[in-house]
Amino acid sequence: AQSVAQPEDQVNVAEGNPLTVKCTYSVSGNPYLFWYVQYPNRGLQFLLKYITGDNLVKGSYGFEAEFNKSQTSFHLKKPSALVSDSALYFCAVRDEDTGRRALTFGSGTRLQVQP
Amino acid sequence: DVKVTQSSRYLVKRTGEKVFLECVQDMDHENMFWYRQDPGLGLRLIYFSYDVKMKEKGDIPEGYSVSREKKERFSLILESASTNQTSMYLCASGRDRGPYEQYFGPGTRLTVT
Numbered sequence: 750a751q752s753v754a755q756p757e758d759q760v761n762v763a764e765g766n767p768l769t770v771k772c773t774y775s776v777s778g779n780p781y782l783f784w785y786v787q788y789p790n791r792g793l794q795f796l797l798k799y800i801t802g803d804n805l806v807k808g809s810y811g812f813e814a815e816f817n818k819s820q821t822s823f824h825l826k827k828p829s830a831l832v833s834d835s836a837l838y839f840c841a842v843r844d845e846d847t848g849r850r851a852l853t854f855g856s857g858t859r860l861q862v863q864p
Numbered sequence: 865d866v867k868v869t870q871s872s873r874y875l876v877k878r879t880g881e882k883v884f885l886e887c888v889q890d891m892d893h894e895n896m897f898w899y900r901q902d903p904g905l906g907l908r909l910i911y912f913s914y915d916v917k918m919k920e921k922g923d924i925p926e927g928y929s930v931s932r933e934k935k936e937r938f939s940l941i942l943e944s945a946s947t948n949q950t951s952m953y954l955c956a957s958g959r960d961r962g963p964y965e966q967y968f969g970p971g972t973r974l975t976v977t
Contacts, residue, residue, distance in 0.1 A: 758904075781964050792868070792954055792968035793907075800964065839906060843964060850895050850914060850958075851922060852966060854907040 751776045751844040755855035762830045763863050770825040770838050770858045778846020782823040784814055787837040787857075796838075799823060810834070830862045867891070868969035870955050876975045883942040885972050887955030893967075894960040896938035898922075898930065901952040901971070913938055914960060945976045 752775045762768045774780055781800050785793040797808025799816040807813045814825045823840060837859050841852040871886040889896065895914050899907040899922075909922030913932040927949060931939045938957075942949055952973050956966040 753906075755906075783965055785968075790873075790971075790973075792970045793956075795965045795967065798963075798965055800962075841907075850960065851897055851909045851912050852907075853909075854899075856904055856906040 751780075751842055751847070751849070751853045753840050753842050753853055753855035755838075755840055755858045757858050758856075759859045759861060761861045761863065764832050765829055768827050768830045768834070768860065768862070770840075770860060772823045772825065772840030772855060773821050774823060774840070774842045775821065776842060776844040776846075778844050780823075781843040781845055782814075782816060783841040783843075783852060784808065784812070784823075784825050785839045785841065787839065789836075793839060796825070830860075832862050832864050835860055835862045868955055868957055868967050870953075870969040870972050872972050873970060874973050874975075876977065877942075877945050878977055879946060881945050881976075883945050883974065883976075885940040885942075885953055885955075885974070887938045887940070887957075887969055888936050889938075889957035889967070890936065891957065891967070892935065893957040894935075895958045895966075896932065897956040897958075897966065898928075898938070898940045899954045899956065900924070901954055907954060910940065945974075947976050950974060950976045 784796040804816045840855045897912040898910040911930040929941045955969040958966040
């Protein structure tokens with residue numbers, strides 16, 4: 750079975766500092782990995798994905814993520830945080846080898862950027 | 865832009881009522897999904913559909929059913945609402961053969977009293 754772990758319920762960072770939101774995954778086959786962001790009272794917005802190729806992927810709003818196969822991780826990063834980045838972030842995985850079409854989501858990490 | 869709409873943003877229903885949540889997507893996606901979101905639990909899959917009239921149970925299907933009579937529309941049905949079904953319900957759609965990201969509606973916050 751596939752699973753995703755987001756070990757931090759909340760991450761606090763000062764505006765202008767780099768941020769990292771952690772994600773580790775478990776799949777039996779090849780992972781397709783995703784990050785989504787949710788602003789208050791809104792649905793989820795797609796940020797970026799890793800399917801294949803370069804381990805560093807770039808996405809919307811200046812976010813990037815690094816796929817690390819040996820550590821089964823896909824951490825979300827941004828060089829300089831903005832107050833407007835404060836939101837709930839979800840990591841998700843799809844195990845292509847199982848044929849399961851749906852994504853499996855982590856429990857979410859709340860990012861708080863202080864001015 | 866992909867657009868996924870949900871029929872209601874907020875709903876309040878009484879225990880035992882039949883509840884319909886509707887979702888419409890405008891991008892001709894094959895796959896449609898219903899998730900529920902609860903604090904600390906992330907998103908959990910209730911049901912999904914990969915074609916008209918086709919459906920598969922997700923991880924937490926008990927107490928729910930679904931209907932997909934047209935490709936663009938996917939309905940979630942609570943046959944007899946219970947208080948433990950109070951939650952945020954999110955609909956999503958996506959292509960079957962890539963790109964693989966899903967696109968989400970704004971959500972329906974359902975309260976069962």
